Amino acid sequence: MKILVPFKRVPDPATTIRILPDGSGIATDNVKWVINPFDEIAIEEALRIKERLKTGEVVLMTIGQSNWQEQLRTGLAMGADRAKLIVTDKPLDTLTIARVIAKVVAEEQPRLVILGKQAIDDDSNQVGQMLAEILGWPQATFASKLEIEGDRCTVVREVDGGLETVAFPLPAVVTTDLRLNEPRYASLPGIMKARKKELKEIPIESLGLDLTPKLRVKELKAPPKRQAGRKVGSVQELVKLLHEEAKLI
Amino acid sequence: MGDVLVFAEHQHEHFPKSTLVAINAGLEMARKRGAQCLVAVLGENVESLAQQAAKYGAAKVIALEHPALKNYLADAHAQALANLVKSIGAEYVMATATARGKDLMPRLAARLDAPMASDIITINDDGTVIRPMYAGNGMALVEMDGPVKVITVRATAFDAAPEASSPSPVEKQPATLDQASLKMEFVNFNEIKSDRPQLTEAHIVVSGGRGLKSGENFKTVLEPLVDAVGAAMGASRAAVDAGFVPNDLQVGQTGKVVAPDLYIAVGISGAIQHLAGMKDSKVIVAINKDEEAPIFSVADYGLVADLFKAVPEMAEEVRKLKQS
Ligand SMILES: Cc1cc2nc3c(=O)[nH]c(=O)nc-3n(C[C@@H](O)[C@H](O)[C@H](O)COP(=O)(O)OP(=O)(O)OC[C@H]3O[C@@H](n4cnc5c(N)ncnc54)[C@H](O)[C@@H]3O)c2cc1C
Numbered sequence: 001m002k003i004l005v006p007f008k009r010v011p012d013p014a015t016t017i018r019i020l021p022d023g024s025g026i027a028t029d030n031v032k033w034v035i036n037p038f039d040e041i042a043i044e045e046a047l048r049i050k051e052r053l054k055t056g057e058v059v060l061m062t063i064g065q066s067n068w069q070e071q072l073r074t075g076l077a078m079g080a081d082r083a084k085l086i087v088t089d090k091p092l093d094t095l096t097i098a099r100v101i102a103k104v105v106a107e108e109q110p111r112l113v114i115l116g117k118q119a120i121d122d123d124s125n126q127v128g129q130m131l132a133e134i135l136g137w138p139q140a141t142f143a144s145k146l147e148i149e150g151d152r153c154t155v156v157r158e159v160d161g162g163l164e165t166v167a168f169p170l171p172a173v174v175t176t177d178l179r180l181n182e183p184r185y186a187s188l189p190g191i192m193k194a195r196k197k198e199l200k201e202i203p204i205e206s207l208g209l210d211l212t213p214k215l216r217v218k219e220l221k222a223p224p225k226r227q228a229g230r231k232v233g234s235v236q237e238l239v240k241l242l243h244e245e246a247k248l249i
Numbered sequence: 250m251g252d253v254l255v256f257a258e259h260q261h262e263h264f265p266k267s268t269l270v271a272i273n274a275g276l277e278m279a280r281k282r283g284a285q286c287l288v289a290v291l292g293e294n295v296e297s298l299a300q301q302a303a304k305y306g307a308a309k310v311i312a313l314e315h316p317a318l319k320n321y322l323a324d325a326h327a328q329a330l331a332n333l334v335k336s337i338g339a340e341y342v343m344a345t346a347t348a349r350g351k352d353l354m355p356r357l358a359a360r361l362d363a364p365m366a367s368d369i370i371t372i373n374d375d376g377t378v379i380r381p382m383y384a385g386n387g388m389a390l391v392e393m394d395g396p397v398k399v400i401t402v403r404a405t406a407f408d409a410a411p412e413a414s415s416p417s418p419v420e421k422q423p424a425t426l427d428q429a430s431l432k433m434e435f436v437n438f439n440e441i442k443s444d445r446p447q448l449t450e451a452h453i454v455v456s457g458g459r460g461l462k463s464g465e466n467f468k469t470v471l472e473p474l475v476d477a478v479g480a481a482m483g484a485s486r487a488a489v490d491a492g493f494v495p496n497d498l499q500v501g502q503t504g505k506v507v508a509p510d511l512y513i514a515v516g517i518s519g520a521i522q523h524l525a526g527m528k529d530s531k532v533i534v535a536i537n538k539d540e541e542a543p544i545f546s547v548a549d550y551g552l553v554a555d556l557f558k559a560v561p562e563m564a565e566e567v568r569k570l571k572q573s
C-alpha cells in the first residue's frame with residue numbers, strides 16, 4: 001500500500017520564540033528546525049503500516065523552501081522510501097497547502113495520507129481536514145489507534161470526553177494525535193541509505209494553482225506578559241490567602 | 250452584509266457551555282458587522298433541542314435534520330452545513346474550537362472554498378480577528394477575503410451567551426445530502442464518565458504532572474484535593490503519556506485550553522506547551538519542589554514543597570475550612 005506523508009518544518013518545540021519588533025514574524029537566527037512533532041508521528045505510523053503489511057511504499061512531501069531538504073532527508077533516514085519537495089518561498093494559506101497536497105495525491109495515488117493534527121508553530125489544525133474534503137475522502141482526525149484490514153480502516157480518535165471509533169473504506173486521510181506511537185530515531189545505516197534515496201524538487205508554479213492567500217497574517221505581536229506573584233511559606237498560608245485574599249476557596 | 254451562522258454542537262441532548270460561547274461570539278460578530286446571527290442544530294431529530302438553542306437571542310434557529318446526521322461524522326455534517334450556508338448566503342460560519350469544531354470546520358471551509366481562522370480570541374470591529382500562534386507566544390492579527398469566512402473561537406476567550414428576553418423563531422429543515430458520497434461510519438464512543446465538573450467548564454482546576462509519579466498517586470494523593478476544592482482534574486502531557494490519567498485531561502497547546510478562576514498545578518514544571526493551555530487562568534497556584542521550575546514565573550502563589558506532603562495537608566486544610 002502506498003502511503004503519502006506531508007510534513008512541515010517547524011522550530012524545535014524547545015526553542016524560545018521571539019517575535020520581531022516590526023511584527024513581521026519570528027526571529028529565526030537561533031532557531032533549530034525540525035520535522036513537526038505530529039508529522040514525525042505520521043511518518044512513524046506509515047512506516048509501521050508498511051512493516052506490518054510487508055509491502056508498500058512511504059512517500060514524504062513538504063511544501064517549503066529549498067533548504068527544507070534537510071528535514072526530508074531526516075524522514076528518509078527514518079525509513080521512508082522517497083520524497084518530494086514542492087519549492088516555494090511564499091506564505092501560503094492552509095487551503096492552498098491542502099490543494100498542493102491534493103495535486104501530489106492525484107499524481108501518486110496513495111491509499112492513505114497521514115498528516116499531523118496541527119503544526120506546532122502556526123497551530124491551525126486544518127490542512128488534513130481540508131485535504132479530505134478536496135479529495136472527497138473520509139477523514140479521521142486526532143488518531144490514537146489505526147487499524148487496516150484489507151480495504152477497511154478503523155481509527156480510534158481522541159475527542160472531548162473520551163475515545164471515538166470511526167471506520168471507512170480506503171482511500172482516506174488520517175491526522176495523528178500524540179498517543180498514536182512513539183517515533184523512532186534515524187539509525188546510522190538509515191542516514192547513510194537516505195543519501196541515496198530519491199528526493200525530487202518541484203517548483204510550485206509548475207502545478208498551475210492560484211497561490212494567492214485568502215487569509216493574511218497582518219501582524220504578529222507578543223502577548224501581554226503575566227507577572228509572577230509571590231512565594232508562600234506554608235500550606236496554611238496558601239489556603240488562608242486563597243480564602244481571604246483571592247476569595248476562591 | 251451577509252449573516253453569521255453558528256454551528257451548535259450538542260451532546261446527550263444538551264448544549265455544553267462551549268456551544269453557548271460560540272453563539273455569543275456569533276452574536277458579537279453579527280453586531281460588529283451589522284448582520285444577523287443564525288444558529289444551526291444538526292441531527293436526526295433535533296427540533297426540541299433547537300428550542301433550547303432559541304433561548305439565547307439569535308435571529309433564528311434552524312433544526313437541520315437527516316437520518317445520516319444522527320451521529321456526528323465529518324463528511325455528512327460538512328456537506329449538510331455547507332448546503333445550508335449557501336442557501337442562506339451566510340458570510341461567517343462560526344463554531345467553538347472543541348474536538349468536533351476542529352474536525353468539522355476546516356472540512357466545511359474547503360467545501361465552501363473559504364479561508365479559515367482557528368481558535369480566535371478577539372473579533373475586531375472591522376471583521377479582522379486575533380489568534381494565538383507559537384503556543385501562545387505570538388498573537389496574529391488575521392484578515393480574510395472572500396464571500397464566506399470560517400472561524401473557530403477559543404472557548405475561554407468569550408463568555409457564554411446569556412438568556413435573551415424572548416425566544417428566537419425555530420425553523421425545521423430537511424438537510425440536503427448526497428448519500429452516495431458519504432463513506433464514514435460511526436462505530437462507538439467510549440465515554441470517560443466522571444462525577445467531577447468538566448475540565449473546560451470548571452471554576453477550579455487541579456492538574457497533576459509527572460511529579461505525581463503514578464496513576465495510583467493521582468487517585469490517592471491528588472484526587473482528595475480535587476474533590477475537597479470541588480475542582481475538575483487536569484494533567485500535563487507527561488502524566489498522560491505515562492498513562493497516569495486519560496488523554497482528554499491533557500491541558501496545553503496540543504490538549505485543552507482552560508482559564509478557570511483558580512488553577513492549581515501540582516508537580517508540573519511549566520513547559521511552554523503546558524503554559525499555553527492555562528496561563529489565562531485568573532489565579533494560578535503552583536506546588537513544586539524545585540524553586541527554579543518555570544511554572545513559578547506565572548504563578549500568583551507559589552509553594553516550594555514536596556507535593557506528597559503538601560497536597561494531603563492542603564486537602565485537610567480546605568476540608569477544615571469548609572466545615573467551619
Ligand atoms: C509571519 C507569518 C506570516 C504568515 N502569513 C500568512 C498568510 O499571509 N496567510 C496564511 O494563510 N498563512 C500565513 N502564515 C501561516 C502559514 O504559512 C501556515 O503555515 C499555513 O497556513 C499552514 O498552517 P499550519 O501550519 O498551522 O497548518 P496545520 O493545519 O496546523 O497543519 C496540519 C498538518 O498539515 C501538514 N502541513 C502543514 N503545512 C505543510 C507544508 N508546508 N507542507 C507539507 N505539509 C504541511 C502537516 O502534516 C501538518 O501537521 C504566516 C505565518 C507567519 C509566521
Ligand SMILES: Cc1cc2nc3c(=O)[nH]c(=O)nc-3n(C[C@H](O)[C@H](O)[C@H](O)COP(=O)(O)OP(=O)(O)OC[C@H]3O[C@@H](n4cnc5c(N)ncnc54)[C@H](O)[C@@H]3O)c2cc1C
Nearest residue numbers: 458459460485486487501502503504516517518523538556
Ligand atoms: C509537540 C508537543 C506538544 C506538547 N503538548 C503539550 C501539552 O499540550 N500539554 C503539556 O502539558 N505538555 C505538552 N508537551 C510536553 C511539554 O513540553 C513538557 O514535556 C510537559 O509539559 C512536562 O510535563 P510535567 O511538567 O508533568 O513533567 P516534568 O517537566 O518532568 O516536570 C515534573 C515536575 O514535577 C516536580 N516534582 C517532582 N517530584 C515532586 C515532588 N515530590 N513534589 C513536588 N514537585 C515534584 C519537578 O520539580 C518538576 O518540575 C508537548 C510537547 C511537544 C513536543
